[in-house]
Amino acid sequence: MIINISTSTSIGKFVGTINYSDRYIDFYIKVPTTKTYTMTILYTKGTGANATHYLFYNGGACSAVKYPAYAGWGQFITVNVNVNLTAGHNVNRLVKGSMGLLSLTISR
Numbered sequence: 001m002i003i004n005i006s007t008s009t010s011i012g013k014f015v016g017t018i019n020y021s022d023r024y025i026d027f028y029i030k031v032p033t034t035k036t037y038t039m040t041i042l043y044t045k046g047t048g049a050n051a052t053h054y055l056f057y058n059g060g061a062c063s064a065v066k067y068p069a070y071a072g073w074g075q076f077i078t079v080n081v082n083v084n085l086t087a088g089h090n091v092n093r094l095v096k097g098s099m100g101l102l103s104l105t106i107s108r
Helices: none
Strands: 007-010 012-016 024-031 037-045 053-058 060-065 077-085 087-097 101-108
Touching: 037 060, 053 077, 060 077
Parallel strands: none
Antiparallel strands: 007 012, 012 101, 024 087, 037 077, 037 101, 053 060, 053 087
């Protein structure tokens, strides 16, 4: 489920409202080599509270993506996450963790 795709930001598209238990986004990624890659997440928050999402790799292992407290919808902050991908096609799923309103964009 891809939700709230917007083109109205200065950095292009972003995804929002993955802060409900029935919301998630799947990333379909094809890589040439099995190894650990870096996924860069740009996020903006409207509250001063910490927040998390959980990142599942190919339907199995999970890690927490932590977003430090920051209040300000107007500026995007970067978080880097290491993801273990296998050669070929991969599916990573980002799902709701702790509360905290976020909008994010993914690169690399």
